[in-house]
Amino acid sequence: GIAVEVAGGPLGRLLHSLVDGVPVLHVVIEVVLVFLLLKVVFFTRKKAASTRSAQDEQTLLDEWEPEPLVLPTDLKEDDPVVVEGVVGTKVKVNGEMLLNLASFNFLGMIGREETRAAAEKAARQYGIGSCGPRGFYGTIDCHLQLEEDLAKFFNVEEAIIYSYGFSTIASIIPAYCKRGDIIYFDKGVTFAIQKGLVASRSRLIPFEHNDMNDLERLMKIQAEEDKKDIDKARATRRFMVVEGMYEYSGDLCPLDRLMELKYKYKVRLFVEESMSFGVLGAGGKGVTEHFGIEPSKIDCIAASMGNSLGSIGGFALGSSYVIDHQRLSGAGYCYSASLPPLLAVACSTALSLMLKSKGGLQKKLASNAEVLHRACSKIEQVHVEGWEKSPMIHLRLVNQRISREEQCELLAKVVTTARSKGLAVVCPQYVNLEEFYLPAPSIRLTVSAEHAPKEVEAALATLGGIFSSVCPSGNGLSMSNK
Numbered sequence: 245g246i247a248v249e250v251a252g253g254p255l256g257r258l259l260h261s262l263v264d265g266v267p268v269l270h271v272v273i274e275v276v277l278v279f280l281l282l283k284v285v286f287f288t289r290k291k292a293a294s295t296r297s298a299q300d301e302q303t304l305l306d307e308w309e310p311e312p313l314v315l316p317t318d319l320k321e322d323d324p325v326v327v328e329g330v331v332g333t334k335v336k337v338n339g340e341m342l343l344n345l346a347s348f349n350f351l352g353m354i355g356r357e358e359t360r361a362a363a364e365k366a367a368r369q370y371g372i373g374s375c376g377p378r379g380f381y382g383t384i385d386c387h388l389q390l391e392e393d394l395a396k397f398f399n400v401e402e403a404i405i406y407s408y409g410f411s412t413i414a415s416i417i418p419a420y421c422k423r424g425d426i427i428y429f430d431k432g433v434t435f436a437i438q439k440g441l442v443a444s445r446s447r448l449i450p451f452e453h454n455d456m457n458d459l460e461r462l463m464k465i466q467a468e469e470d471k472k473d474i475d476k477a478r479a480t481r482r483f484m485v486v487e488g489m490y491e492y493s494g495d496l497c498p499l500d501r502l503m504e505l506k507y508k509y510k511v512r513l514f515v516e517e518s519m520s521f522g523v524l525g526a527g528g529k530g531v532t533e534h535f536g537i538e539p540s541k542i543d544c545i546a547a548s549m550g551n552s553l554g555s556i557g558g559f560a561l562g563s564s565y566v567i568d569h570q571r572l573s574g575a576g577y578c579y580s581a582s583l584p585p586l587l588a589v590a591c592s593t594a595l596s597l598m599l600k601s602k603g604g605l606q607k608k609l610a611s612n613a614e615v616l617h618r619a620c621s622k623i624e625q626v627h628v629e630g631w632e633k634s635p636m637i638h639l640r641l642v643n644q645r646i647s648r649e650e651q652c653e654l655l656a657k658v659v660t661t662a663r664s665k666g667l668a669v670v671c672p673q674y675v676n677l678e679e680f681y682l683p684a685p686s687i688r689l690t691v692s693a694e695h696a697p698k699e700v701e702a703a704l705a706t707l708g709g710i711f712s713s714v715c716p717s718g719n720g721l722s723m724s725n726k
Contacts, residue, residue, distance in 0.1 A: 330355040333694045335668055342668040343703050345689050350523050350635055351605045352694030353554030353594040362593040363586040370585035378571070382582035390588045393595050394559050398529060398539045402567040404574070405559045405591075407583040409548030410436045411576030412558025413516045416546055418443040419573040420512075421483055426466065428459060428511065429485040431681045432492050437485055437516055438680050446483075450680070453493070456501040459484075463509045482511040488520030488531030492672075492683045494630025494637045496524075499535045512543040522552025523635060526603045553594040557583045609635050609693040612700055616691050619704035625715040629686070638672075638686035641715065651685040654715055658687060661710045667703050 328336040332355045335344040353359055366386065376382035387405060394403035406412040417440030421427055425446040429437070432453040441448055449466070451459040470477035484506065486497045499515070506513045517530045525533025530547070532539045539545055545561040560570060570577055598605060613635040620628045620639060630637035641651055655671045662669050672688050691700055 333692055337663065337668055340663070340666075342663060342666055343699060344668045345691065345700075345703060346668045346670040347692075348519075348551040348636070348690060349554055349692050349694075350552045350609055350690070351528075351554070351594075351598065352692045353552065353597070356554070356594070356597065358597060359554065359590045359593045363590040366586040366589035372586065373584045374582040376581060377578060378582045379578060384582070384585045384588070386585050386588045386592070387582060390592045390595075391559075393592050394561065397595060397599070398545070398561050400539050400545075400561045401564045403559055403561050404567045404570050404577065405549075405557055405583055405588070406574070406576045407557050407580050408576060409518065409550045409556070409558040410439075411580065412548065412560060413437055413514075413546045414440040414443065415574040415576035416544060416560055416570065417441060417483075417485065417514065418445075418575070419570050420544075421446045421481070424479075425481045425483065427483045427485055428462060430454065430487070430490070430497070432490045432495070432683075433485065433487060433680075434491045434516070434518075435675070435679065437487070438678075441485070453490075454495055454498060456498055456505065460505060463505065463511070467509065482509070483514060484511050485514045486516070488515055488517040488524065489631065489634060489636075491519050491636075492638075494519075494634040496520075496534075496631040496634065497531060499531050499537060503537060503541065514544045514546070515542050516546050518546075518548035518551055518558075519634075519636060521547040522598060523606070523609060526606065528552065528598050528603070528606050549591050552598070553591045555587045555591045555594065557587060557591065605693045609691070612691040612693065612695050612697055615697045615700050616689060616704070619701050619708075620689065623704075623708040623711050625711040626687075635692070636688065636690045638683075638688050640684050640686045643715070644684070648685060655685055655687050657714050658707075658710055661714060662707060665706055665710065667707060669707065 326338055328339070331344065331347050331349065333344055333349075333352065335342055335347070347354075370384060370386070374382045374384060378387070391403045391405055394405070395401065406415065414436045417427075417437070421444035423445045425444070426449060427441060427444065427446045428449050428451055429441060430453055431450045433441075449462055451462055466482075470480075484502065486502060488499070489496055497515070502513060505511065515531065520530040520534075522528040522530075524530050527533060529539065530545070532542060532545070539561060540563070543562060544566055547559060549555050549557045549559060560567065560574075572578065610633055613633050616635065616637060617628060617630075617632055620626070620637065623639065625642055626639040627642055628637055629640055641654065644651075646654075652671065659669055659671055669687055669689060672683070672686060674682060676682055689704075
């Protein structure tokens with residue numbers, strides 16, 4: 245009687261409506277799955293909790309160690325460096341005046357009277373900051389002027405400026421590259437590029453440093469994969485990301501070969517030129533001018549203004565269509581306070597000084613770079629890594645059999661001894677666990693157009709003597725030619 249009542253009553257009609265047209269087997273399976281899920285959630289946890297004794301819990305607590313808040317690096321804080329005054333060819337460190345072979349002040353713009361006077365005038369006119377992003381009352385007329393100056397200098401349609409050099413390329417990459425896209429990148433790219441690659445969530449395909457044969461091999465593999473799913477291939481965008489001159493090695497990118505592959509495999513090309521802008525080319529336009537390629541042929545060029553222009557910030561160049569997209573999608577542009585007006589004016593002034601030199605600054609820099617390479621090649625304990633005309637090189641120990649920690653200790657001793665003898669040199673620091681491909685320890689040396697060739701030569705002779713005393717040769721260990 246009850247069964248009949250249920251079947252004909254409201255509950256029966258509800259059940260009938262829920263399972264109407266649904267196979268009985270499906271209903272049974274779903275009921276069993278729900279039962280098992282409830283059992284796992286409510287019974288398994290209670291059983292596990294009841295079988296764990298207080299002693300077991302205490303043991304687990306005693307053994308637990310939290311992850312470190314700060315990742316390990318090669319940096320040692322025992323000997324802090326404090327700089328006083330202008331960072332020019334000479335720099336005052338911890339009260340001692342040293343010859344500066346550590347800064348990226350390639351054209352000697354830091355401390356130039358013209359840039360200083362222009363910045364002081366701008367500070368009186370605009371104040372010292374903007375206190376707002378470019379889209380929220382942070383766009384000052386001097387920002388627009390600097391963007392116009394850069395676009396005219398490179399002969400491109402448009403330029404955009406960022407308030408921080410690191411965030412420039414780190415913002416540009418994820419502004420265009422999204423999940424499902426493919427990015428080919430050189431294994432030697434700098435940390436800022438790596439952060440942009442991670443933020444893009446794209447499929448990352450690394451190729452061996454400056455190895456165009458390896459890059460084409462990977463592109464051929466992808467081309468074969470594309471044939472299996474034409475529709476997916478058509479929807480997938482492809483990018484290459486390289487540096488004009490690599491900060492981690494001083495090597496020059498083979499832009500001519502990259503351009504061939506760009507058109508052959510229909511790949512967009514991004515070039516980061518923080519180390520090559522102001523350095524390469526007859527007029528300092530960078531790697532494109534060095535190879536005789538129009539900047540407009542590159543999909544996007546980015547660079548820091550903290551090196552050759554001696555200021556702060558970064559910029560990107562390209563077509564109006566490409567650059568306008570960053571004004572709404574570049575995180576560093578949209579969400580950071582805009583570049584302080586006095587720094588924008590200083591950049592415009594430095595750019596005009598570069599133009600007025602008509603390549604003279606680049607010639608002086610190239611001459612000092614030759615002295616740098618020639619003198620460092622005489623140091624037996626290291627091999628010189630870097631393009632032969634690069635004003636920035638790395639000295640890596642010939643003895644690569646000792647541990648990384650031992651190498652860092654030896655190089656740190658060289659740096660400290662060099663400081664006592666009037667030289668400012670530096671060991672680059674890395675966030676070891678976050679680097680895609682951690683570079684070998686090195687001492688990085690740089691020269692400026694403002695250095696006197698004789699003082700550079702004398703300084704490097706002194707550095708060679710320091711290496712001889714700290715790392716004596718003749719130990720029969722093999723040379724590493726990375």
